[in-house]
Amino acid sequence: MGDLAAVVLVGAGTYLMRALFILALAKKRIPETVLIPLRYIGSAVLAALIVALLTDSDGKVSIGVPEVSGFLAGGVVAYRTRSQVWTLVAGMVVYWVVRSLF
């Protein structure tokens, strides 16, 4: 019972965090000084997520030649093809190949 309550509470909290500003600002005029920082949330959070995803539970960031190679391949293919599928294929294949060499 306690476990279900915990899941429901975290679910409700998560929804509230996702909905808070979308609902609160629905009818409000958002001033330009606030709109400017909002534009940089996407780039900043994605870049921060990339580093966070490479961080293990001890707080160590593992990034070496295989990871950087995969990023370069994925980045170039994304730029050229604009395709998520090819970005995934290129990035992972290069990552696997380089990893097997080291």
Place this chain on the structure above:
Amino acid sequence: MDRSVARQGVIDALPLFVPAIPFGLVVGLAVTDAGLNPLVGWSSSWLIFAGAAQLTLITLLGSGVALAAAIGTALVVNARHLMYSMALAPIFQRQPRWFRWLGPYLLIDQVFALVTMSPEDDADRFRTYYLAAGATFWVLWLAVVALGLLIGPVVPEEWNLGFAIPILFIGLLVVGTENWPEVVAALAAAAVTYLAAGLPNRTGLLVGSVAGVTAGTIAERVRRG
């Protein structure tokens, strides 16, 4: 509804789901390991619908920490969603009321990454794309967590499929970046998150994101002179 936009939403979502497969299987396995009621554990995938927070909560519930601590930690892990809500608030102003209530439920990392990096100007097309991508993740996520409960982790760990997420995010950044203040924001966020990596419960992610937004805003001021 524009079918080609809906199809594009599904197509863009599928590669991002690939790395979520082993992750979802691990969440399913964690439910078994933690000794949770399987139905309660699986229900976290539609009640919470956020992999990292689910895994955190399930693991902590199994480890016997105080209930409040488990809930609090899982919510801290999810605090980044406040930033997504803020970033998308201007776009949602042009959406119908029902979608302002439903949309946030589907606002996971991947959906945010897709819509923030390919800003669809038209309100109807944005909504269709968002719903198509979000619904794709939702259906597949519920299925794969159930699969993890039933069969455990069948994807070999040494493939490290999870690495596909940062690769795809790099791709979205490369394609979506339009000006140099955005580059400044991304680089500052990455650098500060790296330096703050030792902070508990993924709070380094929040510190790094705020630093990136600040740096991007300053860069835009400089650009405007």
